[in-house]
Each structure stands twice: as C-alpha cells, then as structure tokens.
Amino acid sequence: MKEGKEEKFSSDLISDLYTTLLRDIWESVSAWIGESLLTLLFHLAIRKIGEKYPFLNASRVSEEGLVLDEVKKGCRNLPPSEIHRGFQSLINQLSHLFSALTEGVITKELLPKVLPKVREAERMVSRK
C-alpha cells in the first residue's frame, strides 16, 4: 500500500518535471521559430512517440500553447520509469526534428536547459 503511494508520488514528480521542461522548451523555441511551426513539430513528434507511449497523446498543442493537464492525469497510473522513457523519447524526437531543420542552432541553445532536467529525472527513477 505504502509502496503504491510512493510510486504515485514519484510519478507525479516526474510528470511535473517533464511538463515544466516541455513548457520551457515551448517558450524558448516559439520565440525563435514561431508558434505555428513549433505546433507542427510538436504534432509530428507526439504522433510518432505517442504510438509507443499513448499517455502522450493527451497533449493539447496549438498556436495558443501547450496544455499537458490530461497527460499529467494519465501519468498517475503509470510507473515512473515508463513516464520517464516516454517523455525522454518525445524530447529526443523533438531534438531530432530541430536538428534536421536547423542543425545545431536550436539544440545547442536548448541542451543546457534540457540535460540537467533529464538527469534529474533519471536519478529519481533509479532511486526508486
């Protein structure tokens, strides 16, 4: 029972961490390439990664911004490692798209923001 509660707590922490990170990515990249292009890239990435990690399909992406409330709700019943892998794959896919379009221009700027957060998530999962 206690273990179940702890896992739920970890899941919440990890989904909080990643949703905040994704929102930061959105804030930065939308200033560089505009909301319309970024919406398109997020849709592409979610469509691809959502096949393996369906909880990501609850993301709501539009030119108004990124809404991840439903994703967070969906994460509550998932093991932290699954959430971590799903979000990590999504971020990798986004990086792949950014690199295809602009080589290192976007990823170079994003890396200092993204890497520490992904490592933090890795630590949280391994602590479990």
Add this chain to the structure above:
Amino acid sequence: MEFITFKDLNKLRSIINAISTGIEVKEIIDSAGTTLAGLFDFSVFGVLLKEGPTLHLFQEETCPPDFTQAVVKNMLKVFSVLEEEPIEMERLTLRVEKGKWKNRQRVMDPQASLKSHLTLPLVIEGEIIGCTSINSDQANMYNISRLQFFSVFGYQMAASLRHIQRFSTVKKEAIYDPLTNLFNRRHFEEALSLETKKALEGESNLSLIMVDIDHFKRVNDTFGHDGGDEVLRKVASLLKNSVRQHDTVARYGGEEFVLLLPGATLDPTSTVAERIRRLVESTPFNMGQTQIRMTVSLGISNFPAHRVRSKEELVKMADLALYEAKRGGRNRVCIYQG
C-alpha cells in the same frame, strides 16, 4: 549573443516587402533570392514546393554542381521528415537561377561541401506547402538571431505563395467551365475579340466552328442530368483533342461548343470539322450499363472567305451555318453560304 540591429530589421522589412508584391511564384522566389543576401550569408537559397513538386534554387554563380546536389538532397530529406512521405528525386522539377551577391566577392571552392543550413517548412493554416532553406559552405554560419529572421521570412514566404495559389485558382475559375474544363464563354469572347482584331488588321485567316450535340435533350430525359453531363464531358474532350494547341475550344452554353482557329483557311477548317463529326459518331458513350451513340452538327465561318467585318458577324455566320446543318438532318458539317 548577437543583437538584432535596426539595420537588420530594415533589411527584413525590405525582403518582406519584395516578396509580398509578387504575383507569380518565380517572381517571388527571385525577389527573395536577390534581397535575402543582404541579411543572410548563403551560397544557395532554395524553395521546395509540394505542388509539382518543384524545387527552385537561387544560387551563387560559382556554386559547384556537387554543392547544388547536396542542397537538393538535404531539402528532400528535411521535407520527408516533415511530411513523413518522401518526394522521389525523379518526380522533382529543378529550377536553378544563378546570381551574384553584391556583398560577396568570394568565389566558391569547387570542392565546397554543405556545412550549414537553415531549412524551415512553409506552413499555412497547419498545412505544409513546402520548405525553404539557406545553405552555406561555411561551418556554424547561422545562429538563433538568423533563425528568427529566417522564420519571419518563411512565414511571409508561405503567406505570399498561398496568395498566389488562391489567385491562380480564382483566375482558373474565371476562365474555365467547371463541368468540361474547356474555356468558358467569357474567355471565348475575349479570345474572339483579340483574334478578330488580329485577323482584320493583319488580313490573316480566322475560322470559327460552332458545334451542337444532336438530340441532347433525349439523353437528359433518358439518363438524367448525370448522363447529360457525362456526354458533355466526353464531347468536350474529343473536341479538345481534335485541334491544335493554340486553337481555342470553349463551351458556348448548354450543349453548344465553339472552336476558334486562328490562321486556318476554309479547307483545313472543314477537314477538322468533318473529323470531329466522324469522331463523335464513332465514339461509344457509356451510360452505366448502356452504351449509346451521339452525333453533332457543325457550322463554319471564316475570315476573309465570308467577308466578315466584325467578331459578331463571324459568330452569326457560323451560327447560321449550324442552323443549316440542323435543318439538313443533323450529323453534318455546313459552311456559311452568304
């Protein structure tokens, strides 16, 4: 960190202004190619359009062919990542324009390879219509501020191209008959004015053939309007394939068509009309499970053979000849007899 200067913003305004005023794709791309060099350092600027598909490249005079190829491959690769569906190289139409940038005296190394690029999708209302790129043989040529400028350019480029697409659709709708894809009567009247003027002033030949489908009402009554439409479409296609490329074939109204043949004397015009008559007569028309036969009546007028003095007279004479063909029993060609 590079700061955006007023000078750069002014250059961007000039670029946007240049690409917003074009009314043809090539015009916009050429404007972009010449003005972009003031804001970006690049060897090749490219615009890949899904429609076609066509890749327009605007490149430095000294750009080696291998570099061009690398740009083509990269743009196709990026587009396939975005569209998740590749464009085959064989289907692609490549249009290369060479230019000399005022601010660059450098001659490109014949061995130059693609070292930096920015490639952005051209997106309008969530739809990707293509992509645009700037490409350099120098490493790390672009940074965040150049990306910001290029994305603003990309949005405007997409909007301008979409305007052109819409403009050409409207233009098409204004001159074509939607059912048969032939020119409509309005366009025919314009062509007729132009060709009559040319013929009267230059005393060159001009022939007109009026075509009417015989007993068309019976088709509508028996097979409904869908059947009638099918006959109209098929006759239109037969007419279109029976004349030269510079002849005008139009739907005049209802089941009546008109053919304008600039430079044609009476004899070859009669030959064309007779060929059309036989072709329609021998062509089976499928109405679902039933196959029917159709015929047409044709009337011919010609300048100068019929001493025509105006476009109205040319039409009237062909119309009278068509009336004669109908009166004579249909499925025949009649030349105006003054």
